Amino acid sequence: MxxxxxxxxxxxxxxxxxxxxxxxxxxxxxxxxxxxxxxxxxxxxxxxxxxxxxxxxxxxxxxxxxxxxxxxxxxxxxxxxxxxxxxxxxxxxxxxxxxxxxxxxxxxxxxxxxxxxxxxxxxxxxxxxxxxxVQKAPYFPGIVYMSEAMEGVMSKVARTAKSNATVLITGESGTGKELVARAIHEMSSLSEKPFVAVNCSAIPENLIESELFGHEKGSFTGAERLRVGRFEQANGGTLFLDEIGEVPLSVQVKLLRVLQERKFERVGGNEPIKVDVRIVAATNRDLEDEMRTGNFREDLFYRINVVGIEIPPLRKRKADIPVLAEHFIKLYAEEHSKEIVGITPDALDFLVKYSFPGNIRELGNIIEQAVVLTRNDTITVRDLPLRVSSDEEKPYEDMGLDQQVANLEKKQLLKAMRETGGNKSAAARLLDISERKIRYMLKKYGEKEI
Ligand SMILES: Nc1ncnc2c1ncn2[C@@H]1O[C@H](COP(=O)(O)OP(=O)(O)OP(=O)(O)O)[C@@H](O)[C@H]1O
Ligand SMILES: [Mg+2]
CATH class of the missing domain: 3.40.50.2300 (Response regulator)
Incomplete structure (x- = not known):
C-alpha cells in the first residue's frame, strides 16, 4: 500500500x-x-x-x-x-x-x-x-510468550500454584525453569513466605546433605557452628531444588524421607525436625533415563513428579522469539542506557530461523551483545553473531555489496570448517583456496565465533 x-x-x-x-x-x-x-x-x-x-x-x-x-x-x-x-x-x-x-x-x-x-x-x-x-502475552510479570505451547505451560503453572502439590519442572538449559519455579511460588498461597533456591549441581557432593538439612556444631571437621539447612530456612514457604538430577543417591534417600514424613535430622543430630515446605524441583536431565541406569531412585521420582511441567525448547515455540527479542531489547537498552527502538525485519527473520541450543538465555545474550555493539538505534543483521546470521540463503538487502560478499565468504567458511571438523587444510581444499587464506579469513571474521 x-x-x-x-x-x-x-x-x-x-x-x-x-x-x-x-x-x-x-x-x-x-x-x-x-x-x-x-x-x-x-x-x-x-x-x-x-x-x-x-x-x-x-x-x-x-x-x-x-x-x-x-x-x-x-x-x-x-x-x-x-x-x-x-x-x-x-x-x-x-x-x-x-x-x-x-x-x-x-x-x-x-x-x-x-x-x-x-x-x-x-x-x-x-x-x-x-x-x-508483549503487553498482551504475559500472565506473570517477566514471563514473556506468545506461543500456544507456552500458553499451555503457563495455564498449568497457574493451576498448580493453587494446589501446593510437589512439582517437577523439566526442560533444556535456559528454557526458563527457574523463572517458572518462582512464578509458581509467587502465585501460590505461600507467596508471602520464603522462596529458597538450592542449586544441587553447584554444591560439592559431600556438602549437599549439610546444605539441605543443616548440621549440629562439631558434627564433622569444619562444622564449628550449628548450621540451619535450606529445608528449615524454607519452612512455611517453597524450597526450589534446582538440578535435582545431580543429587547423589545417598542424599536421595534422605530427600525421599523428608517428602514422605515431612521431618529430618540435621547432620550429626538425632532430634527430628518437622517442616512444612512445598517442593518445586527442576532438571534438564531425563530422569526416566537416569532411573534406568540406576542414577535416580524411582520412588523419589514419583514423589517429586506429582505434577510434571515440561517447558519446550525455544526452537519448538518460535512464535515466542519476536516478543522475547522485543522484551530483551527494552531490558538491555535500559540497562546499558542506549536508545534502541527495535530490530529490523531482516534481523528478526534470522533470529526466528535460528535453532537456539541455549534457548532463551542464549537469545537474551545475543540481544544484549547487539544492544551494546550497535551504532544505530535499531538492531540490524550486522549486530547479530555469525552463528545466527549465516545459516540462511537469502540476500542481505539491507547491506551494501561489500557486506554481502563478506557475509557469503563467512558463511562458506563456516560451512567448510563445520564439515571438516575444524581442519584448516581440509577446509582450504574444499573451498579451493590456500590454507593461508583460510587462516587470514578466520582471523578476519573472529576465529572464536567459528
Ligand atoms: N518466557 C520468558 N520470558 C522472559 N524471560 C525468560 C523467559 N524464559 C526464560 N527467561 C530468561 O532466560 C534466562 C534463563 O532462564 P532460567 O534461568 O529460568 O532457565 P533454566 O531453565 O533454569 O536454565 P538452566 O537449566 O540453565 O538453569 C533467565 O534470564 C530468564 O529470566
Ligand atoms: Mg536454572
Missing part, C-alpha cells in the same frame, strides 16, 4: 507539478493551498507525510508544521525552503520535520527522502504491534 502525501503550497503551478510527480510514483496525493486548508485536510484524511512550502501568506510553513507536530504527531513532514534560507531550514528541523529541500526541487532527492521516511514509519508501526503483543 502506497502512502498518502499532502502537498501544501500557495503557488498553484508548484503544487500541481509536485502532486503530478508523486502521483506518477504511485502515491496517493492531496493538495492544499494554505496552512489552514492543510490542517482541515489532515483532520479528515489519513496523511502519512506532509510536504509544505515555507513561504506562504497567512500561515507560514513553520507555523503549520509546529501545529501539525502538536496535533498529529504521527505525520512525518518535509519542508521546502527558498534557496539560501538556511535559518528557516534549521528552524524547521528543530520543529520536528524529517528533512528539508531547497527550491528549485531536485525530485530524485525528494524520492529518496520519501522512501526513507516510509521505511522508518513501517518500522515504528511494526514495533508498536510487537509492543502490544
Amino acid at each position: 502506497k502512502a498518502n502525501i499532502l502537498v501544501v503550497d500557495d503557488e498553484k503551478i508548484q503544487r500541481e507539478m509536485l502532486g503530478g510527480h508523486l502521483n506518477k510514483k504511485g502515491y496517493s496525493v492531496l493538495l492544499a493551498s494554505s496552512g489552514q486548508e492543510a490542517l482541515d485536510s489532515i483532520k479528515h484524511n489519513t496523511v502519512d507525510i506532509l510536504i509544505s512550502d515555507q513561504k506562504m501568506p497567512e500561515m507560514s510553513g513553520l507555523e503549520l508544521i509546529t501545529r501539525v507536530r502538536k496535533e498529529h504527531p504521527n505525520v512525518s513532514m518535509i519542508m521546502l525552503t527558498a534557496y539560501g534560507s538556511i535559518d528557516d531550514a534549521v528552524q524547521a528541523m528543530k520543529n520536528g520535520v524529517e528533512d528539508y529541500l531547497t527550491k528549485p526541487l531536485n525530485l530524485e532527492e525528494l524520492d529518496i527522502i520519501l522512501e526513507k521516511i516510509l521505511e522508518k514509519q513501517e518500522l515504528v508501526r511494526e514495533n508498536e504491534q510487537l509492543r502490544e503483543q
Whole structure:
C-alpha cells in the first residue's frame, strides 16, 4: 500500500507539478493551498507525510508544521525552503520535520527522502504491534510468550500454584525453569513466605546433605557452628531444588524421607525436625533415563513428579522469539542506557530461523551483545553473531555489496570448517583456496565465533 502525501503550497503551478510527480510514483496525493486548508485536510484524511512550502501568506510553513507536530504527531513532514534560507531550514528541523529541500526541487532527492521516511514509519508501526503483543502475552510479570505451547505451560503453572502439590519442572538449559519455579511460588498461597533456591549441581557432593538439612556444631571437621539447612530456612514457604538430577543417591534417600514424613535430622543430630515446605524441583536431565541406569531412585521420582511441567525448547515455540527479542531489547537498552527502538525485519527473520541450543538465555545474550555493539538505534543483521546470521540463503538487502560478499565468504567458511571438523587444510581444499587464506579469513571474521 502506497502512502498518502499532502502537498501544501500557495503557488498553484508548484503544487500541481509536485502532486503530478508523486502521483506518477504511485502515491496517493492531496493538495492544499494554505496552512489552514492543510490542517482541515489532515483532520479528515489519513496523511502519512506532509510536504509544505515555507513561504506562504497567512500561515507560514513553520507555523503549520509546529501545529501539525502538536496535533498529529504521527505525520512525518518535509519542508521546502527558498534557496539560501538556511535559518528557516534549521528552524524547521528543530520543529520536528524529517528533512528539508531547497527550491528549485531536485525530485530524485525528494524520492529518496520519501522512501526513507516510509521505511522508518513501517518500522515504528511494526514495533508498536510487537509492543502490544508483549503487553498482551504475559500472565506473570517477566514471563514473556506468545506461543500456544507456552500458553499451555503457563495455564498449568497457574493451576498448580493453587494446589501446593510437589512439582517437577523439566526442560533444556535456559528454557526458563527457574523463572517458572518462582512464578509458581509467587502465585501460590505461600507467596508471602520464603522462596529458597538450592542449586544441587553447584554444591560439592559431600556438602549437599549439610546444605539441605543443616548440621549440629562439631558434627564433622569444619562444622564449628550449628548450621540451619535450606529445608528449615524454607519452612512455611517453597524450597526450589534446582538440578535435582545431580543429587547423589545417598542424599536421595534422605530427600525421599523428608517428602514422605515431612521431618529430618540435621547432620550429626538425632532430634527430628518437622517442616512444612512445598517442593518445586527442576532438571534438564531425563530422569526416566537416569532411573534406568540406576542414577535416580524411582520412588523419589514419583514423589517429586506429582505434577510434571515440561517447558519446550525455544526452537519448538518460535512464535515466542519476536516478543522475547522485543522484551530483551527494552531490558538491555535500559540497562546499558542506549536508545534502541527495535530490530529490523531482516534481523528478526534470522533470529526466528535460528535453532537456539541455549534457548532463551542464549537469545537474551545475543540481544544484549547487539544492544551494546550497535551504532544505530535499531538492531540490524550486522549486530547479530555469525552463528545466527549465516545459516540462511537469502540476500542481505539491507547491506551494501561489500557486506554481502563478506557475509557469503563467512558463511562458506563456516560451512567448510563445520564439515571438516575444524581442519584448516581440509577446509582450504574444499573451498579451493590456500590454507593461508583460510587462516587470514578466520582471523578476519573472529576465529572464536567459528
Ligand atoms: N518466557 C520468558 N520470558 C522472559 N524471560 C525468560 C523467559 N524464559 C526464560 N527467561 C530468561 O532466560 C534466562 C534463563 O532462564 P532460567 O534461568 O529460568 O532457565 P533454566 O531453565 O533454569 O536454565 P538452566 O537449566 O540453565 O538453569 C533467565 O534470564 C530468564 O529470566
Ligand atoms: Mg536454572
